[in-house]
Amino acid sequence: MIRHRRPAAVLCLLALLAASGCLFRPADRPAPKAVKPPKKPNIVFVLTDDLSWNLIAHMPQVVRMQRDGLTFTDFIMADSLCCTSRATIFTGRYPHNTGVRTNFPPDGGYEVFKDKGGEQASFAPSLQKAGYRTALLGKYMNGYQPNDTQGDTKPYVPPGWDEWHVSGNGYPEYNYNLNENGRLVHYGTRPQDYLTDVLANKGIEFVQRSGASGQPFFMEIATFAPHGPFVPAPRHASLFGGLKAPRPPSFNEADIRDKPSWLRSHPQLRRWGIGRIDEGFRDRVRMVQSVDEMVGRIRTALKERGLDRDTYLVFGSDNGFHLGEHRLAGGKMTAFDTDIRVPYIVVGPGVPAGREVRELAQNTDLAPTFQELAGVRPPATTDGRSLVPFLLGAAPAGWRESALVEHVKPPPSPLDPDRQDSAPGSPTTYNAIRTRDMLYVEYSGGETEYYDRARDPHELNNIAAGLPEQRRRHLSDLLYALTHCTGSGCTPAGRSR
Template sequence: MNRVTSDRQLSRRSALAAPAVLLAGQRLNAAQQKPNVVVFISDQQRQDTLGCYGNPLVRTPNLDRLAERGARFDNAFCTTPLCSPARASIFTGVYPHRHGIVDLWGKIPSALGPVPGWKTPSREQLPWMGELFSQAGYHTAYCGKWHCLTGARRPGFAETLSRYGDPDDVEEPGQDDFAAAAARKGYRFSGHAHSAYSSKGPRYGVSIFALEDHPDTYLVEKACEFLRRKHDRPFLLVVSVNSPHSPYAPPKPYDTMYDPRSIRLPENTRVFANPRRPIPLRGHPGGWKSAQQSSREELQGAWACYLGMVSHIDNLIGRMMAAIETTGRAGNTVFLYTTDHGDTMGSHRLQDKGPFMYDTVARIPLLISWPGRVRSTWVSTPVSQADVLPTLLDFAGIRDPARRDGRSLAPALAGDATLEDRPIFCEYNRFYGEHFPVRAIVTRRHKYVHYFGPEGELFDRQEDPEEIHNLLFDPGYRQTLSSLQKQLFAHLLRSGDPYAALLTGEERRLAATATR
């Protein structure tokens, strides 16, 4: 994992080599009270930005406490490093090519024209998280960013505490409750409130909103009001904030919490992406959203503000945890913290996210706490974002007859079983209508990225956690490469992936030799 650290660093080799962990506790049975469930989703957060993941610089005491009393997943990966598709995977438990949300917007025509073999996936009629919990008798509430291309609708959620989030989350201006609240306090801004800031450098600075008036604070206060209510049945509450998505602009005092000069940039910041320039990186001068021209000082400034946003989130997590504890519900509340995907932040000389699978964008924080059910542990077995829904359903004792791509982690978290060590699959499909086919397979030791052509990337995650050395053409890794390729290609064919049509005859023959 790439880390922004001082000289103290967590040993990646020991983390990756650790065995799967058995967790003590008891599994929920029908006679027990159903737990409340709280899901908190940050936006575009790298895994290495929390103290509990080994970052010695960032201050995240509340999230560290959450991790200490629950399960911390070191090898959690998103289904795709793109906002809307990844979020839909959290709520459906399936890959983007199955739930059908494969882009940020659904109405932009392809600038590249048709891609041979591509068929736009039809959205499978799978019940979403809110629908399943509502049908099971839960009171369901959503607060904040949705960004799943359904407009103002939140499938299955009985109550929407705030619609503020992404511009596509509202269908008319009057539905943006935060904008109205900010206007009443005298704030004047145009566009998205998250982007209203005073600049200190390229895409970073300080928010125009005071701490208590900030959009994320506003959302969490709405959530805390919900948590403090009297509830006569179990509830599912999902809270989704915009931070730490760019522009990196925390409110005061978080904009000055970290001295940019104290930021030690990851080693791979000095390394340009794959020298062979995979197809998705070729169409842009210097690379995809290149950070090639960014100075060290600019990157440090951006990182300082990015970490400031993370610490602001941590403060908000503390408020929610306090609200749960003061109502006496802490012992019967599942709290899950995660994000949609990460951010390159200059690593591999790239900005933002895109059609690549570096850990900076694909590896995500995942923390699960349930006092008395899940004890403090570090799970190194690879898991997927698609596992979130099946796990929460299992915790709540909700039956789900649908076929999900994710698996429940609950049996292992309850101490009944170990997690099977199996590969994780990631995909990238389109960006604003342009096709960027990328597929990846991740194991505890290796990662292979397939660009549907001669290009590709193979990394030894244990020996090269910064993903600097591409081993695709290394003779010593031919057997490893072949094994990963056959598993990946077989997965494409087995899962009905539309891009399986682009596999060559040789790749199909290789897939046929894979064992399930």
């Protein structure tokens, strides 16, 4: 249930927990001594769209990144939805503080992000002010149109970006426009117009120019891949012919009587539906081959110019994707791990090779990470914390034990071409707490979910009905604290269990 408790009572609870030592979890291992990052290192951020963990095994260059660098195994999205996630990535703020709650107006989308000051609050202007040359390539925010002039005579480029090569509807990978530094350029249907490849080429060119200049740079390449309609590059279209979607225990779940009402209405998948899921998974694997090649090309370009010694490469996704789990066909927006837990992998100077971080990280942490690497102090409104200590081999004290997930189900919108956000059978509005060993969800209609992830990692058995009342009230209070936290106040709330 999404309830409204008195903040004073919750603060008292947090104070008592801190005094009793319950806010701090003993370290799983001794914290190694951290090394120092290079002064003003370069940063390359590859942000994919709807990329789930089950695709990584089919991406050899990303697997190589895991061997060479650091993998966050519990990286949780504050909302498994494109625009809300990206608003959080840019600002370091939870959705309840960005004001971007959906993909489209009146509660979300590009216009809401801009109107609420998201562009000025983004990390980009602060990096630019610190002397970085900044570039954004690919996808920006849902609802952005590359021909938008904002009252000017040429297409608009948001503040903080020196180079801007951004599309609006690049999902089909062909027949799209790019706003290229204020100039509208159309790309058609030739094989060389495949959007992921165009972004890769432009990214390599930016690295080459920036490396020659000696100026530190930040580049974000935000692919539309592997978002639907799942169009792979021609050279990959016939690969993986016999591949099927993974069949975890949650696939086409046999008994969902314990699930919330929005999910209980889903019938078991039939043979033709499972066949379509297998086909979709094959195309998603085919689609990420071009992304994987791009990662390899970027690493090669950095190494050839000696820039790899001073460059952090971050690979991740805006949200996950379910494909057959819990009887759900392709989609996201749930609080299940398929949707909220995403890959984040980092290589760079001082990053320990082959190491995994099990502590909970969130997309709120990306903006302060980029800012700390650039020597910029994150603003007080930042809800997340920098991941730099992890990148340099340390385990910061007092790290969060609870990740917040919040989702608002939007009303039907003509701007949503697939009607997925508000379709019947999609999740209703909810807030959730995810820790390493449990998931607790409260829905706006009063229903709850609780999964013991230590015993039930696939989230099959909702045991919320059997929770002791004291435990349930404790979790509900913590959830209230997280959904109302701002800035540094989010740190103690996230440490409470």
